[in-house]
Amino acid sequence: MLEVSDLHVAYGKIEAVRGVSLSVAPGRITLVLGANGAGKSTTLKALAGLVPAQRGSVVLDGAEVLGQAPHRLVRRGLALVPEGRRVFGPLTVAENLRMGGYTAGKRLLESTLAKVYDTFPILAERRDGAAGLLSGGEQQMLAFGRALMSQPKVMLMDEPSMGLAPVVVDSILAGVRQMADDGIGILMVEQNAEAGLDLADEVVAVARGEVVYTGASGDARNHASVLRAFLGEAALAGREG
Template sequence: MLDVSDLHVSYGNVEAVRGIGMTVRPGRVTLVLGANGAGKTTTLKAVAGLERPHAGKVTLDGTDITGLAPHKIVRRGIALVPEGRRVFSPLTVGENLRMGGYTADRSKATETLDRVNEMFPILAERAGSAAGLLSGGEQQMLAFGRALMSQPSIMLLDEPSMGLAPAVVDSILAKVRQMADSGIGILMVEQNAEAGLDVADDVVAVARGEVVFSGPAAEARDNTSVLRAFLGEAALAGTDD
Protein backbone atom coordinates (compact mmCIF):
# COMPACT_ATOMS: atom_id res chain seq x y z
CA MET A 1 0.00 0.00 0.00
CA LEU A 2 1.23 3.49 -0.90
CA ASP A 3 0.57 6.35 1.53
CA VAL A 4 1.26 9.99 0.72
CA SER A 5 0.93 12.28 3.73
CA ASP A 6 1.00 16.11 3.87
CA LEU A 7 3.26 16.34 0.81
CA HIS A 8 4.78 19.72 -0.09
CA VAL A 9 6.86 20.33 -3.23
CA SER A 10 8.20 23.69 -4.41
CA TYR A 11 9.84 25.06 -7.54
CA GLY A 12 11.87 27.98 -6.25
CA ASN A 13 9.47 30.22 -4.36
CA VAL A 14 6.39 28.60 -5.88
CA GLU A 15 4.78 25.82 -3.87
CA ALA A 16 3.25 23.48 -6.46
CA VAL A 17 2.01 20.87 -4.00
CA ARG A 18 0.63 22.01 -0.65
CA GLY A 19 -0.18 19.27 1.80
CA ILE A 20 -1.49 16.61 -0.58
CA GLY A 21 -2.34 13.25 0.94
CA MET A 22 -3.74 10.02 -0.52
CA THR A 23 -3.68 6.25 -0.19
CA VAL A 24 -3.30 3.75 -3.04
CA ARG A 25 -4.34 0.21 -2.21
CA PRO A 26 -3.47 -3.03 -4.03
CA GLY A 27 -5.91 -3.92 -6.78
CA ARG A 28 -7.49 -0.46 -6.90
CA VAL A 29 -7.27 2.46 -9.34
CA THR A 30 -6.92 5.85 -7.67
CA LEU A 31 -7.66 8.61 -10.16
CA VAL A 32 -6.21 12.09 -9.65
CA LEU A 33 -8.24 14.85 -11.28
CA GLY A 34 -7.55 18.56 -11.55
CA ALA A 35 -6.94 21.41 -13.94
CA ASN A 36 -3.57 22.05 -15.57
CA GLY A 37 -1.11 23.32 -12.98
CA ALA A 38 -2.99 21.79 -10.06
CA GLY A 39 0.03 19.76 -8.93
CA LYS A 40 -0.94 16.34 -10.26
CA THR A 41 2.21 15.46 -12.21
CA THR A 42 4.42 17.02 -9.54
CA THR A 43 2.85 14.67 -7.00
CA LEU A 44 3.63 11.64 -9.16
CA LYS A 45 7.21 12.84 -9.66
CA ALA A 46 7.67 13.30 -5.92
CA VAL A 47 6.43 9.78 -5.24
CA ALA A 48 8.75 8.42 -7.95
CA GLY A 49 11.77 10.29 -6.59
CA LEU A 50 12.07 12.70 -9.52
CA GLU A 51 11.19 15.71 -7.36
CA ARG A 52 12.27 16.04 -3.74
CA PRO A 53 9.55 17.12 -1.29
CA HIS A 54 10.49 19.76 1.28
CA ALA A 55 7.87 18.39 3.70
CA GLY A 56 5.61 15.40 4.09
CA LYS A 57 6.10 11.68 3.80
CA VAL A 58 5.73 8.88 1.23
CA THR A 59 5.56 5.34 2.57
CA LEU A 60 5.28 2.00 0.80
CA ASP A 61 3.94 -0.86 2.92
CA GLY A 62 4.88 1.13 6.01
CA THR A 63 8.46 1.92 4.94
CA ASP A 64 9.44 5.56 4.49
CA ILE A 65 10.73 6.10 0.93
CA THR A 66 10.51 9.89 0.91
CA GLY A 67 13.26 11.44 -1.19
CA LEU A 68 14.92 8.18 -2.21
CA ALA A 69 16.67 8.14 -5.60
CA PRO A 70 14.39 7.03 -8.45
CA HIS A 71 16.22 3.74 -9.10
CA LYS A 72 15.89 2.80 -5.43
CA ILE A 73 12.17 3.54 -5.51
CA VAL A 74 11.79 1.32 -8.60
CA ARG A 75 13.57 -1.47 -6.73
CA ARG A 76 11.13 -1.02 -3.83
CA GLY A 77 8.22 -1.68 -6.19
CA ILE A 78 7.00 1.61 -7.68
CA ALA A 79 7.06 2.14 -11.45
CA LEU A 80 6.28 5.39 -13.28
CA VAL A 81 4.75 5.45 -16.78
CA PRO A 82 5.47 9.03 -17.82
CA GLU A 83 3.33 11.38 -19.85
CA GLY A 84 3.98 10.93 -23.55
CA ARG A 85 5.02 7.26 -23.16
CA ARG A 86 8.74 7.96 -23.82
CA VAL A 87 9.59 4.57 -25.24
CA PHE A 88 13.10 4.04 -26.58
CA SER A 89 12.18 4.53 -30.24
CA PRO A 90 15.30 3.09 -31.93
CA LEU A 91 15.23 -0.05 -29.77
CA THR A 92 12.98 -3.00 -30.52
CA VAL A 93 9.89 -3.76 -28.49
CA GLY A 94 11.71 -6.70 -26.90
CA GLU A 95 14.70 -4.52 -26.00
CA ASN A 96 12.41 -1.91 -24.42
CA LEU A 97 10.84 -4.60 -22.27
CA ARG A 98 14.20 -5.98 -21.19
CA MET A 99 15.30 -2.46 -20.22
CA GLY A 100 12.21 -2.22 -18.01
CA GLY A 101 13.34 -5.28 -16.09
CA TYR A 102 16.89 -4.04 -15.51
CA THR A 103 16.45 -3.52 -11.75
CA ALA A 104 14.09 -6.46 -11.17
CA ASP A 105 14.70 -10.00 -9.93
CA ARG A 106 16.39 -11.65 -12.93
CA SER A 107 15.22 -15.10 -11.87
CA LYS A 108 11.63 -13.99 -12.54
CA ALA A 109 12.34 -12.19 -15.83
CA THR A 110 11.02 -14.90 -18.13
CA GLU A 111 7.88 -15.41 -16.04
CA THR A 112 7.27 -11.64 -15.95
CA LEU A 113 7.77 -11.30 -19.72
CA ASP A 114 5.30 -14.12 -20.31
CA ARG A 115 2.69 -12.30 -18.20
CA VAL A 116 3.32 -9.03 -20.04
CA ASN A 117 2.95 -10.72 -23.43
CA GLU A 118 -0.23 -12.44 -22.27
CA MET A 119 -1.71 -9.10 -21.18
CA PHE A 120 -0.47 -7.29 -24.31
CA PRO A 121 -0.33 -9.84 -27.16
CA ILE A 122 0.63 -7.12 -29.66
CA LEU A 123 3.96 -6.74 -27.89
CA ALA A 124 4.81 -10.37 -28.50
CA GLU A 125 3.82 -10.00 -32.15
CA ARG A 126 5.99 -6.89 -32.55
CA ALA A 127 8.91 -8.00 -30.37
CA GLY A 128 11.45 -7.50 -33.16
CA SER A 129 10.03 -4.20 -34.44
CA ALA A 130 11.46 -0.80 -33.58
CA ALA A 131 9.34 0.83 -30.88
CA GLY A 132 9.17 4.04 -32.89
CA LEU A 133 7.20 2.27 -35.61
CA LEU A 134 4.33 1.38 -33.29
CA SER A 135 1.07 3.32 -33.24
CA GLY A 136 0.37 5.62 -30.28
CA GLY A 137 -1.84 3.05 -28.61
CA GLU A 138 0.73 0.31 -29.12
CA GLN A 139 3.45 2.54 -27.68
CA GLN A 140 1.30 3.14 -24.61
CA MET A 141 0.90 -0.61 -24.17
CA LEU A 142 4.69 -0.92 -24.50
CA ALA A 143 5.15 1.74 -21.82
CA PHE A 144 2.81 -0.24 -19.56
CA GLY A 145 4.66 -3.46 -20.34
CA ARG A 146 8.06 -1.89 -19.73
CA ALA A 147 6.89 -0.72 -16.30
CA LEU A 148 5.43 -4.13 -15.49
CA MET A 149 8.81 -5.73 -16.22
CA SER A 150 10.13 -4.06 -13.05
CA GLN A 151 7.66 -6.24 -11.10
CA PRO A 152 5.93 -3.33 -9.33
CA SER A 153 3.34 -3.40 -6.60
CA ILE A 154 2.37 0.22 -7.42
CA MET A 155 2.20 1.88 -10.86
CA LEU A 156 2.07 5.63 -11.41
CA LEU A 157 0.41 6.54 -14.71
CA ASP A 158 0.68 10.09 -16.04
CA GLU A 159 -1.95 10.89 -18.69
CA PRO A 160 -2.09 7.43 -20.35
CA SER A 161 -4.73 8.51 -22.89
CA MET A 162 -2.93 11.69 -24.00
CA GLY A 163 -2.63 12.03 -27.78
CA LEU A 164 -4.58 8.86 -28.51
CA ALA A 165 -7.53 8.56 -30.87
CA PRO A 166 -10.87 8.37 -29.04
CA ALA A 167 -11.42 4.85 -30.36
CA VAL A 168 -8.19 3.73 -28.66
CA VAL A 169 -8.71 5.40 -25.28
CA ASP A 170 -11.24 2.87 -23.99
CA SER A 171 -8.97 -0.08 -24.80
CA ILE A 172 -5.99 1.57 -23.09
CA LEU A 173 -7.95 2.35 -19.94
CA ALA A 174 -9.38 -1.18 -19.98
CA LYS A 175 -5.76 -2.35 -19.72
CA VAL A 176 -5.35 -0.09 -16.68
CA ARG A 177 -8.30 -1.84 -15.08
CA GLN A 178 -6.81 -5.21 -16.00
CA MET A 179 -3.49 -4.33 -14.37
CA ALA A 180 -5.28 -3.29 -11.19
CA ASP A 181 -7.32 -6.49 -11.21
CA SER A 182 -4.04 -8.42 -11.26
CA GLY A 183 -3.31 -6.95 -7.81
CA ILE A 184 -1.28 -3.85 -8.64
CA GLY A 185 -2.20 -0.53 -7.04
CA ILE A 186 -2.65 2.16 -9.69
CA LEU A 187 -2.25 5.91 -9.13
CA MET A 188 -3.37 7.59 -12.35
CA VAL A 189 -3.45 11.19 -13.52
CA GLU A 190 -5.92 11.46 -16.40
CA GLN A 191 -7.36 14.52 -18.15
CA ASN A 192 -10.14 12.47 -19.75
CA ALA A 193 -12.20 12.55 -16.58
CA GLU A 194 -15.21 10.66 -17.90
CA ALA A 195 -13.15 7.77 -19.23
CA GLY A 196 -10.96 7.75 -16.12
CA LEU A 197 -13.98 7.56 -13.81
CA ASP A 198 -15.20 4.51 -15.70
CA VAL A 199 -12.20 2.48 -14.50
CA ALA A 200 -11.42 4.18 -11.18
CA ASP A 201 -12.23 2.90 -7.71
CA ASP A 202 -11.18 6.03 -5.82
CA VAL A 203 -10.80 9.68 -6.78
CA VAL A 204 -8.60 12.47 -5.46
CA ALA A 205 -9.38 15.93 -6.87
CA VAL A 206 -6.73 18.61 -6.48
CA ALA A 207 -6.77 22.37 -7.03
CA ARG A 208 -3.91 24.80 -6.51
CA GLY A 209 -1.80 22.02 -5.01
CA GLU A 210 -4.37 20.96 -2.43
CA VAL A 211 -6.85 18.09 -2.12
CA VAL A 212 -10.44 19.31 -2.45
CA PHE A 213 -12.09 15.89 -2.62
CA SER A 214 -11.10 12.34 -1.74
CA GLY A 215 -13.49 9.42 -1.91
CA PRO A 216 -15.04 6.62 -3.96
CA ALA A 217 -15.39 7.18 -7.69
CA ALA A 218 -19.13 6.64 -7.41
CA GLU A 219 -19.35 9.74 -5.21
CA ALA A 220 -17.08 11.87 -7.40
CA ARG A 221 -19.29 12.17 -10.47
CA ASP A 222 -21.82 14.51 -8.89
CA ASN A 223 -19.53 16.26 -6.41
CA THR A 224 -19.20 19.97 -7.15
CA SER A 225 -15.72 20.17 -5.60
CA VAL A 226 -14.53 17.63 -8.15
CA LEU A 227 -16.18 19.52 -10.98
CA ARG A 228 -14.67 22.83 -9.93
CA ALA A 229 -11.20 21.29 -9.54
CA PHE A 230 -11.41 19.79 -12.99
CA LEU A 231 -12.85 22.88 -14.66
CA GLY A 232 -10.05 25.07 -13.35
CA GLU A 233 -9.25 27.98 -11.12
CA ALA A 234 -12.03 30.27 -12.40
CA ALA A 235 -14.64 27.73 -11.32
CA LEU A 236 -13.32 27.71 -7.76
CA ALA A 237 -15.09 30.98 -7.11
CA GLY A 238 -18.34 29.05 -6.78
CA THR A 239 -19.99 28.11 -3.54
CA ASP A 240 -18.51 25.23 -1.55
CA ASP A 241 -20.43 22.00 -1.00
Protein backbone atom coordinates (compact mmCIF):
# COMPACT_ATOMS: atom_id res chain seq x y z
CA MET A 1 0.00 0.00 0.00
CA LEU A 2 1.20 3.49 -0.90
CA GLU A 3 -0.30 6.42 0.99
CA VAL A 4 0.53 9.97 -0.08
CA SER A 5 -0.63 12.85 2.11
CA ASP A 6 -0.37 16.62 1.60
CA LEU A 7 2.55 16.41 -0.86
CA HIS A 8 4.09 19.75 -1.85
CA VAL A 9 6.74 20.17 -4.56
CA ALA A 10 8.19 23.43 -5.87
CA TYR A 11 10.59 24.51 -8.59
CA GLY A 12 12.10 27.64 -7.12
CA LYS A 13 9.20 29.92 -6.23
CA ILE A 14 6.73 28.01 -8.39
CA GLU A 15 4.74 25.44 -6.43
CA ALA A 16 3.98 22.66 -8.93
CA VAL A 17 2.28 20.28 -6.50
CA ARG A 18 0.11 21.73 -3.76
CA GLY A 19 -1.13 19.30 -1.15
CA VAL A 20 -1.71 16.19 -3.27
CA SER A 21 -3.07 13.20 -1.38
CA LEU A 22 -3.79 9.79 -2.91
CA SER A 23 -3.46 6.07 -2.25
CA VAL A 24 -2.55 2.97 -4.23
CA ALA A 25 -3.69 -0.46 -3.06
CA PRO A 26 -2.18 -3.82 -4.06
CA GLY A 27 -3.67 -5.11 -7.28
CA ARG A 28 -5.43 -1.82 -8.04
CA ILE A 29 -4.80 0.83 -10.70
CA THR A 30 -5.04 4.48 -9.66
CA LEU A 31 -5.18 6.84 -12.64
CA VAL A 32 -4.01 10.45 -12.34
CA LEU A 33 -5.73 12.75 -14.83
CA GLY A 34 -5.09 16.42 -15.52
CA ALA A 35 -4.19 18.92 -18.20
CA ASN A 36 -0.58 19.62 -19.19
CA GLY A 37 1.23 21.40 -16.38
CA ALA A 38 -1.17 20.15 -13.69
CA GLY A 39 1.64 18.55 -11.68
CA LYS A 40 1.08 14.91 -12.59
CA SER A 41 4.59 13.95 -13.67
CA THR A 42 6.14 16.06 -10.91
CA THR A 43 4.12 14.06 -8.39
CA LEU A 44 5.51 10.79 -9.76
CA LYS A 45 9.06 12.13 -9.80
CA ALA A 46 8.77 13.25 -6.18
CA LEU A 47 7.43 9.84 -5.14
CA ALA A 48 10.34 8.16 -6.95
CA GLY A 49 12.88 10.42 -5.23
CA LEU A 50 13.92 12.22 -8.41
CA VAL A 51 12.84 15.69 -7.26
CA PRO A 52 12.71 16.90 -3.63
CA ALA A 53 9.43 17.56 -1.88
CA GLN A 54 9.01 20.54 0.43
CA ARG A 55 6.69 18.71 2.79
CA GLY A 56 4.13 15.95 3.05
CA SER A 57 4.12 12.25 3.82
CA VAL A 58 4.72 9.19 1.64
CA VAL A 59 4.13 5.88 3.41
CA LEU A 60 5.01 2.61 1.68
CA ASP A 61 3.98 -0.57 3.48
CA GLY A 62 3.69 1.32 6.76
CA ALA A 63 7.09 3.05 6.57
CA GLU A 64 7.67 6.76 5.86
CA VAL A 65 9.85 7.02 2.73
CA LEU A 66 9.59 10.68 1.69
CA GLY A 67 13.03 12.05 0.88
CA GLN A 68 14.75 8.69 0.48
CA ALA A 69 17.14 8.23 -2.44
CA PRO A 70 15.79 6.52 -5.57
CA HIS A 71 17.87 3.34 -5.11
CA ARG A 72 16.57 2.94 -1.57
CA LEU A 73 13.00 3.32 -2.77
CA VAL A 74 13.60 0.63 -5.39
CA ARG A 75 14.84 -1.71 -2.66
CA ARG A 76 11.69 -0.98 -0.66
CA GLY A 77 9.50 -1.96 -3.61
CA LEU A 78 8.80 1.23 -5.55
CA ALA A 79 9.60 1.26 -9.28
CA LEU A 80 9.18 3.96 -11.93
CA VAL A 81 8.41 3.44 -15.62
CA PRO A 82 9.42 6.88 -16.95
CA GLU A 83 7.82 8.92 -19.68
CA GLY A 84 9.39 8.12 -23.03
CA ARG A 85 10.50 4.65 -21.88
CA ARG A 86 14.18 5.66 -21.51
CA VAL A 87 15.64 2.28 -22.47
CA PHE A 88 19.41 1.99 -22.93
CA GLY A 89 19.47 1.81 -26.72
CA PRO A 90 22.99 0.45 -27.33
CA LEU A 91 22.55 -2.33 -24.74
CA THR A 92 20.75 -5.57 -25.48
CA VAL A 93 17.28 -6.33 -24.20
CA ALA A 94 18.75 -8.80 -21.70
CA GLU A 95 21.27 -6.22 -20.46
CA ASN A 96 18.51 -3.65 -19.95
CA LEU A 97 16.51 -6.15 -17.91
CA ARG A 98 19.48 -7.19 -15.80
CA MET A 99 20.14 -3.56 -14.96
CA GLY A 100 16.59 -3.36 -13.63
CA GLY A 101 17.34 -6.28 -11.32
CA TYR A 102 20.53 -4.88 -9.83
CA THR A 103 19.08 -5.05 -6.32
CA ALA A 104 18.48 -8.81 -6.53
CA GLY A 105 20.87 -11.65 -5.89
CA LYS A 106 21.92 -13.84 -8.81
CA ARG A 107 19.41 -16.63 -8.19
CA LEU A 108 16.51 -14.21 -7.72
CA LEU A 109 17.59 -12.22 -10.76
CA GLU A 110 17.48 -15.29 -12.99
CA SER A 111 14.07 -16.44 -11.75
CA THR A 112 12.63 -12.94 -12.15
CA LEU A 113 14.11 -12.66 -15.64
CA ALA A 114 12.35 -15.90 -16.58
CA LYS A 115 9.05 -14.48 -15.32
CA VAL A 116 9.50 -11.29 -17.35
CA TYR A 117 10.19 -13.32 -20.48
CA ASP A 118 7.07 -15.37 -19.77
CA THR A 119 5.01 -12.18 -19.37
CA PHE A 120 6.47 -10.51 -22.48
CA PRO A 121 7.53 -13.31 -24.88
CA ILE A 122 8.69 -10.80 -27.51
CA LEU A 123 11.45 -9.73 -25.12
CA ALA A 124 12.69 -13.31 -24.94
CA GLU A 125 12.78 -13.43 -28.73
CA ARG A 126 14.70 -10.14 -28.90
CA ARG A 127 16.91 -10.71 -25.84
CA ASP A 128 20.21 -10.51 -27.73
CA GLY A 129 19.23 -7.54 -29.92
CA ALA A 130 19.88 -3.87 -29.21
CA ALA A 131 17.06 -2.22 -27.27
CA GLY A 132 17.25 0.81 -29.55
CA LEU A 133 16.14 -1.31 -32.51
CA LEU A 134 12.87 -2.36 -30.88
CA SER A 135 9.59 -0.83 -31.97
CA GLY A 136 7.93 1.72 -29.68
CA GLY A 137 5.57 -0.88 -28.26
CA GLU A 138 8.38 -3.34 -27.68
CA GLN A 139 10.43 -0.66 -25.93
CA GLN A 140 7.47 0.04 -23.63
CA MET A 141 7.28 -3.66 -22.81
CA LEU A 142 11.00 -3.54 -22.07
CA ALA A 143 10.47 -0.57 -19.75
CA PHE A 144 7.75 -2.55 -17.94
CA GLY A 145 10.01 -5.59 -17.75
CA ARG A 146 12.95 -3.58 -16.45
CA ALA A 147 10.75 -2.22 -13.65
CA LEU A 148 9.41 -5.70 -12.88
CA MET A 149 12.97 -6.96 -12.41
CA SER A 150 13.13 -5.14 -9.07
CA GLN A 151 10.04 -7.09 -7.90
CA PRO A 152 8.08 -3.94 -7.04
CA LYS A 153 5.08 -3.69 -4.74
CA VAL A 154 4.06 -0.41 -6.39
CA MET A 155 4.80 0.77 -9.94
CA LEU A 156 4.66 4.40 -11.02
CA MET A 157 3.90 4.77 -14.74
CA ASP A 158 4.26 8.05 -16.61
CA GLU A 159 2.35 8.10 -19.92
CA PRO A 160 2.79 4.43 -20.91
CA SER A 161 0.87 4.85 -24.20
CA MET A 162 2.62 8.05 -25.32
CA GLY A 163 3.83 7.95 -28.93
CA LEU A 164 2.45 4.50 -29.64
CA ALA A 165 0.25 3.54 -32.57
CA PRO A 166 -3.40 3.03 -31.58
CA VAL A 167 -3.20 -0.64 -32.54
CA VAL A 168 -0.40 -1.12 -29.99
CA VAL A 169 -1.97 0.81 -27.11
CA ASP A 170 -4.51 -1.89 -26.25
CA SER A 171 -1.83 -4.54 -25.79
CA ILE A 172 0.31 -2.20 -23.69
CA LEU A 173 -2.57 -1.32 -21.39
CA ALA A 174 -3.52 -4.99 -21.18
CA GLY A 175 -0.01 -5.55 -19.85
CA VAL A 176 -0.67 -2.92 -17.17
CA ARG A 177 -3.87 -4.70 -16.16
CA GLN A 178 -2.02 -8.02 -15.96
CA MET A 179 0.60 -6.55 -13.63
CA ALA A 180 -2.16 -5.25 -11.37
CA ASP A 181 -3.90 -8.63 -11.47
CA ASP A 182 -0.61 -10.13 -10.30
CA GLY A 183 -0.88 -8.01 -7.16
CA ILE A 184 1.19 -4.93 -7.97
CA GLY A 185 -0.29 -1.54 -7.11
CA ILE A 186 -0.21 0.81 -10.11
CA LEU A 187 -0.15 4.62 -10.05
CA MET A 188 -0.46 5.75 -13.65
CA VAL A 189 -0.43 9.11 -15.42
CA GLU A 190 -2.09 8.74 -18.82
CA GLN A 191 -3.18 11.37 -21.35
CA ASN A 192 -5.38 8.86 -23.18
CA ALA A 193 -8.27 9.55 -20.82
CA GLU A 194 -10.79 7.17 -22.35
CA ALA A 195 -8.41 4.22 -22.33
CA GLY A 196 -7.17 5.12 -18.86
CA LEU A 197 -10.68 5.33 -17.43
CA ASP A 198 -11.55 1.95 -18.96
CA LEU A 199 -8.51 0.45 -17.27
CA ALA A 200 -8.37 2.14 -13.87
CA ASP A 201 -10.05 1.23 -10.62
CA GLU A 202 -9.69 4.65 -9.01
CA VAL A 203 -9.20 8.13 -10.43
CA VAL A 204 -7.46 11.19 -9.03
CA ALA A 205 -7.95 14.40 -11.03
CA VAL A 206 -5.54 17.27 -10.49
CA ALA A 207 -5.65 20.90 -11.61
CA ARG A 208 -2.92 23.47 -10.96
CA GLY A 209 -1.17 21.08 -8.58
CA GLU A 210 -4.24 20.33 -6.45
CA VAL A 211 -6.52 17.32 -6.25
CA VAL A 212 -10.02 18.23 -7.44
CA TYR A 213 -11.55 14.75 -7.56
CA THR A 214 -10.92 11.34 -6.01
CA GLY A 215 -13.24 8.44 -6.65
CA ALA A 216 -14.10 5.27 -8.54
CA SER A 217 -13.34 5.21 -12.24
CA GLY A 218 -16.94 4.45 -13.11
CA ASP A 219 -18.12 7.62 -11.38
CA ALA A 220 -15.46 9.89 -12.92
CA ARG A 221 -16.47 10.15 -16.58
CA ASN A 222 -19.18 12.75 -16.23
CA HIS A 223 -17.95 14.47 -13.09
CA ALA A 224 -17.50 18.18 -13.84
CA SER A 225 -14.28 18.52 -11.86
CA VAL A 226 -12.70 15.65 -13.80
CA LEU A 227 -13.71 17.14 -17.15
CA ARG A 228 -12.49 20.55 -16.07
CA ALA A 229 -9.12 19.17 -14.89
CA PHE A 230 -8.53 17.23 -18.08
CA LEU A 231 -10.11 19.47 -20.72
CA GLY A 232 -9.61 22.90 -19.17
CA GLU A 233 -12.18 25.59 -18.55
CA ALA A 234 -12.50 26.78 -22.17
CA ALA A 235 -12.94 23.30 -23.61
CA LEU A 236 -15.43 22.39 -20.91
CA ALA A 237 -17.47 25.51 -21.64
CA GLY A 238 -17.57 24.58 -25.31
CA ARG A 239 -18.65 21.04 -24.48
CA GLU A 240 -21.44 22.31 -22.23
CA GLY A 241 -22.52 24.80 -24.89
